[in-house]
Amino acid sequence: xKSSFIRLINLYTAVLTITVIVATALFAWSSVRNYNSELSxxxxxxxxxxxxxxxxxxxxxxQFATQLVDNPDTIQNINKYFSTSLTKYSDYATDATIASGxxxxxxxxxxxxxxxxxxxNKLTLRLADQKQVFVATQDNPGGxxxxxxxxxxxxxLAVTAPLINQYTLEADGVVGIMFSQxxxxxxxxxxxxxRPMQILMRTDQNEPAFYFAGEHVPVSEQRIIKKAANxxxxxxxxxxxxxxxxxxxxxxxxxxxxxxxFFQLTFLQILPSMLFGLILLLLLSGGLRLTFRHYQKQxxxxxxxxxxxxxxxxxxxxxxxxxxxxxxxxxxxxxxxLDEIHNHVxxxxxxxxxxxxxxxxxLQAQINPHFLSNTLEYIRMAAIDANQPELANVVYNFAAxxxxxxxxxxxxxxxxxxxxxxxxxxxxQVRFPDRLAxxxxxxxxxxxxxxxxxxxxxxxxxxxxxxxxxxxTDNALSIKSWRDGAQINILVKNxxxxxxxxxLQKINSEMRDPNNVEERTSIGxxxxxxxxxxxxxxxxxxxxxxxxxxxxxxxxxxxxxxxGEDAESHDR
Numbered sequence: 001x002k003s004s005f006i007r008l009i010n011l012y013t014a015v016l017t018i019t020v021i022v023a024t025a026l027f028a029w030s031s032v033r034n035y036n037s038e039l040s041x042x043x044x045x046x047x048x049x050x051x052x053x054x055x056x057x058x059x060x061x062x063q064f065a066t067q068l069v070d071n072p073d074t075i076q077n078i079n080k081y082f083s084t085s086l087t088k089y090s091d092y093a094t095d096a097t098i099a100s101g102x103x104x105x106x107x108x109x110x111x112x113x114x115x116x117x118x119x120x121n122k123l124t125l126r127l128a129d130q131k132q133v134f135v136a137t138q139d140n141p142g143g144x145x146x147x148x149x150x151x152x153x154x155x156x157l158a159v160t161a162p163l164i165n166q167y168t169l170e171a172d173g174v175v176g177i178m179f180s181q182x183x184x185x186x187x188x189x190x191x192x193x194x195r196p197m198q199i200l201m202r203t204d205q206n207e208p209a210f211y212f213a214g215e216h217v218p219v220s221e222q223r224i225i226k227k228a229a230n231x232x233x234x235x236x237x238x239x240x241x242x243x244x245x246x247x248x249x250x251x252x253x254x255x256x257x258x259x260x261x262f263f264q265l266t267f268l269q270i271l272p273s274m275l276f277g278l279i280l281l282l283l284l285s286g287g288l289r290l291t292f293r294h295y296q297k298q299x300x301x302x303x304x305x306x307x308x309x310x311x312x313x314x315x316x317x318x319x320x321x322x323x324x325x326x327x328x329x330x331x332x333x334x335x336x337x338l339d340e341i342h343n344h345v346x347x348x349x350x351x352x353x354x355x356x357x358x359x360x361x362x363l364q365a366q367i368n369p370h371f372l373s374n375t376l377e378y379i380r381m382a383a384i385d386a387n388q389p390e391l392a393n394v395v396y397n398f399a400a401x402x403x404x405x406x407x408x409x410x411x412x413x414x415x416x417x418x419x420x421x422x423x424x425x426x427x428x429q430v431r432f433p434d435r436l437a438x439x440x441x442x443x444x445x446x447x448x449x450x451x452x453x454x455x456x457x458x459x460x461x462x463x464x465x466x467x468x469x470x471x472x473t474d475n476a477l478s479i480k481s482w483r484d485g486a487q488i489n490i491l492v493k494n495x496x497x498x499x500x501x502x503x504l505q506k507i508n509s510e511m512r513d514p515n516n517v518e519e520r521t522s523i524g525x526x527x528x529x530x531x532x533x534x535x536x537x538x539x540x541x542x543x544x545x546x547x548x549x550x551x552x553x554x555x556x557x558x559x560x561x562x563x564g565e566d567a568e569s570h571d572r
Contacts (some may be wrong), residue, residue, distance in 0.1 A: 013285050020284070024277030028270035035193075037268060047186060047245050049252055050201055050210065054251065054350045057159045057179045060120075063089070064113060065161035065175045073401035074104060075127075075163065075172050081106045082130045082145065094245040110134075110139040119183060124153060127163075178469035181210055184207065188212050195267060197227050204250035206232060226258050280488040302334060309338055347530075414481060414488075415447035417456045424457060425477060428464060436468070436475045443482040449560050454530045457555055460493050466553060467496025483560075487539075490556040507544055 060091050068074050077096060080087045090105070097103040113460055114136060123143070125134040133153035157181030158176035165172050166262070187192060194214055198221070200209035208229070215220045228234045234242050234254060241262055243255040301319060308316040317338060318331040412420075418440055425438045470474050478493045499507070512527045525544075533540050539559035546552045 008419065009288065012288060016284050016288065017281060020277050021279040024273055027061050027277070031273055032266055035296050038193045043243060044189050046188065046194065046199055046255060049146075050199075050253055051247055051531035053179075054159075054201075054209075054247065057177065058161070060117060060179075061161040061175055061177045064177070066164055069163050069166060069172070071102075072166070073091075073467060074102065075088070075165075077104050077171075078106050078125070079127060079130070082127055082132060082134070090350065091122045106134075107142040110136045110143050114141045119180045121180050121384075122152075122158070122175055122176075122178040124178075125173060126153075126156065126176070127173040128171060162261050163388040166179070181212075184210070185212050189215070192492060194255075196261045197224065200225070200254040200256070202229065202252045202254065204252075209251060216521060217258075221258060229254065258489055262304055298331070302331060304545065306334070306338075309341075314341075321357050339418075372398055402496065409453060412455075413447065414449045414490075415442065417451065417453070418442055418481070420458050421460050423477065432470050432475075435470050435473045436477070438477040439481075441477045441481070445483045446481050446488055446560075449488055451558075452535050455528055456490070456492070456534060458528050462524055463492075463494050463496060463552075469496065486559045488558055488560050492554040493551065494558075495551040496549050497552075498550055499544070499552055500548060503545060504544060510541070511544075532556070 030215075055238075068078070073096065077093065080092050084092065087398075088132070093105045110123060114123065118138070120140045121138060123136045126148070131148055133150070135146050135150075135152045136145055155176060155178050159174045160174050162171040163173040163175065164170070186201065196216040197214050199210070199212040200208065200218055203209050203479040206229075224239070225234070228237055234240070234256065239259055241259050243256050245253040305316050305318045317335050318329050318356075320335070408447070422438075422440050425436075429436045429438065452512065456479070460479075463477060463564070473557050474495065476495050479491070481488070481490045483489070507525070511526045529542050530535070532542065536558040540556075541558070542556045544552060544554050
């Protein structure tokens, strides 16, 4: 049973484990799916913001270039700035303003433009027929002219816009604007999903236009990716996952992440679900085993007790737990069942003993009863011939008792039982003629009632053994029987030795208890009680009473189910 119980617990644990694993897998799958969705959304955000940033920067550069070519005098004014000294250019700008009424001073225009656009780091201007390049920065908003070969004049990350002449439709120059990437990088840094990612934007000439590395990207990986991007070997880096997006303007956006780092981040996404599932599994399985450990122990005790009982220890009982649980109810029920089995075993044991005694008596009775009866009849006839009628009567009654004892019929009528008792008492009276009186009254309506044989004789015999005192001359015995509807009543009353309350309680208790055969003091009364109880069932009752001063009363009552209805009709 214990192994079966453990297998049941293991089965429940396995089902619980599978359920938790499936639930955890679903949560993990959902977490990975959400992470991939966030990653895809972050990629879309990066591409969108870079595209918008490029478009906005291009729009700013184009608008500025358009403003410069709207008025043909503006290009002539700027050419003057390139070809003369600043003093002469200042005088020229003043004269042009007086002539046209519009003030245009190139350094001031650039300074104003840079003040309006704080996200511009540098502005360059190249004119078609000039060898120098104008360069202005936030630190030097007025700008200056530098050689076209200077590093300041070249910036591949700059957004350019041509100065198209409205009349000739040729380019008079090119405006280059270098925008700050600080604000865009700041926005990218706020996206937690791309912290392990590197973002690159390359021009159509594979020149670097933008670069961002998340805070989880080490410097060594940054060098590797930059070098591979410059050499166009990003696809050869198998340890990295590369996402590529080509913009309409020809620029390419590259998002690069270390594959090991990506799987690590994916694992970190499902780790909380796995830990939660593991903790939940430990708690549930541990709680299940702790909960049923008490049940397993108690059930083991019950099984061991039943096994001990089945091996012959009829006193084995299950220990009752104090908690009011179903196991307590089960233990109490099993103990009651074991008590009942114990009682039945003792009853069967007693029946076997009684059966053995009956077999012995049957063997003893096999001495030819006819021989004894004929001998007693011869003695009775000899007494009559010798004019000894009293002796002849004694021999007759004794012979009648002997014939009744050698008759093994299981049942008898109440009339025959009382007749047998009367002969038994008569023999005592013959021995003590002046010391014993008796009276037997029988209602004719109960004479034919059938009952187990030898029912009343042990009761009367018990009186002569325990109650009568032949030192006195007033010993008396009375037996009455009558009908009350279907109920038959028998009263056996004597004036012998009284019984105390404790003695009455003990005799009545022992008489009704089939156990403790070795402690019984009144086997005959109990034998009568058990046989009558078995014959008449629950309608039977027998009790002994005494007033503690004189005599004892024994009452018997039972229902005559066969003749009860006829008797009631007769009474009416």
